[in-house]
Amino acid sequence: QRVGYAIVGLGHLTLGEILPAFGQSKHAKPVALVSGDPDKMAKAAKQYGIKPSNCYSYQNYDKLKDNPEVQVIYIVLPNSMHHEFTIRGAKAGKHILCEKPMATSVKECEEMIAACQKANVKLMIAYRIQYEPLNRLAMKSVRDKQYGKVKLLNMVNTQNQAHDQQWRHKKALAGGGALPDIGLYCLNTSRFLLGEEPEEVFAYTYSTPGDDRFKEIEENVSFTLRFPSGVISQCLSGYGSFNAKSYAVHAETGTIKMDPAFSYKGLKQERVHAPDGKQQTEQPSNPDKQQFALEIDHMAECVRQNKQPYTPGEEGLQDQRIMEAIYKSAKEGKPVKLTAGVGKLDAF
Numbered sequence: 513q514r515v516g517y518a519i520v521g522l523g524h525l526t527l528g529e530i531l532p533a534f535g536q537s538k539h540a541k542p543v544a545l546v547s548g549d550p551d552k553m554a555k556a557a558k559q560y561g562i563k564p565s566n567c568y569s570y571q572n573y574d575k576l577k578d579n580p581e582v583q584v585i586y587i588v589l590p591n592s593m594h595h596e597f598t599i600r601g602a603k604a605g606k607h608i609l610c611e612k613p614m615a616t617s618v619k620e621c622e623e624m625i626a627a628c629q630k631a632n633v634k635l636m637i638a639y640r641i642q643y644e645p646l647n648r649l650a651m652k653s654v655r656d657k658q659y660g661k662v663k664l665l666n667m668v669n670t671q672n673q674a675h676d677q678q679w680r681h682k683k684a685l686a687g688g689g690a691l692p693d694i695g696l697y698c699l700n701t702s703r704f705l706l707g708e709e710p711e712e713v714f715a716y717t718y719s720t721p722g723d724d725r726f727k728e729i730e731e732n733v734s735f736t737l738r739f740p741s742g743v744i745s746q747c748l749s750g751y752g753s754f755n756a757k758s759y760a761v762h763a764e765t766g767t768i769k770m771d772p773a774f775s776y777k778g779l780k781q782e783r784v785h786a787p788d789g790k791q792q793t794e795q796p797s798n799p800d801k802q803q804f805a806l807e808i809d810h811m812a813e814c815v816r817q818n819k820q821p822y823t824p825g826e827e828g829l830q831d832q833r834i835m836e837a838i839y840k841s842a843k844e845g846k847p848v849k850l851t852a853g854v855g856k857l858d859a860f
């Protein structure tokens with residue numbers, strides 16, 4: 513029996529990636545939808561074989577508690593709505609898979625974790641990169657010191673944002689600009705690869721004057737994370753420049769490059785090292801697994817086996833704490849120290 517999911521919010525990500533990904537899932541199926549647009553919902557329900565009686569509005573969402581077919585609620589709404597829908601979903605007794613960024617403040621993240629603990633349900637944040645095989649291979653090489661100690665990371669995630677991305681340009685709905693939306697990949701992947709928590713950040717932000725997209729939120733953010741092992745991660749993210757989604761891990765005897773690293777498909781990895789003094793380049797093959805299917809299946813297995821998800825609420829909370837420190841550093845023009853955060857689990 514597959515684990516039943518209710519998907520909340522029928523925007524680009526749900527319709528373009530998440531609902532199609534269930535076709536490649538081994539352990540889960542979509543059984544309910546929640547939307548503010550009944551026509552769009554009826555169409556999607558028909559396409560994915562979801563019963564009309566399992567279609568809910570944002571108002572009667574809480575009625576999911578009476579639906580035993582639904583075990584997990586996947587929240588795919590604008591960032592500021594994650595908090596409310598997680599708490600209501602937990603009160604309905606359902607496990608929660610919540611899109612990134614977890615919320616728009618540390619306080620909200622803490623309340624979401626507390627609500628899920630109180631209701632005795634699981635909370636997972638949808639960090640798909642941590643379930644994607646090529647990124648996991650890079651993580652394993654880093655942690656096994658395949659090329660000696662890692663010294664430096666550099667990460668880039670940019671896109672030239674369309675002018676119609678309404679909620680993403682509103683501070684109240686998005687929580688910020690490039691940082692919480694795409695810069696978060698640089699932050700979360702640095703922590704994931706290294707398996708340690710940064711102890712200091714230093715950042716700049718910038719927005720082009722007069723650009724209507726960036727009246728409320730930052731266009732660009734550059735931040736440096738300093739880790740206890742001495743590794744420095746240099747991260748760049750922006751909403752006003754052409755797509756670039758890559759990173760490089762610089763270790764003592766080799767470099768691991770991912771380009772693209774953060775896209776939905778077609779990821780590529782290249783390793784440059786010189787085992788016999790002669791430089792070699794290797795490209796591990798990409799199994800090109802559907803990342804959303806892997807992530808959805810991980811949550812389904814955690815529910816079945818009563819296990820803690822690999823990317824629990826605490827993971828989203830830790831990123832939110834660091835993002836707040838990044839904004840503080842940019843505002844004050846000086847480095848900000850961080851206190852110890854969650855430790856990473858070793859494997860799933």
Ligand code: NAD
Nearest residue numbers: 521522523524525526588589590591611612613638640679
């Ligand atoms: P979107 O704008 O395409 O969809 C948002 C949905 O929320 C729409 O169906 C919209 O109708 C609904 N909505 C409800 N109340 C709203 C309101 N007050 N204002 C605006 N929309 C409202 O957004 P999206 O790209 O699908 O993003 C949804 C979430 O998924 C965000 O948290 C985003 O960060 C996350 N996301 C994650 C990834 C990933 O790779 N993991 C990729 C894209 C988006």
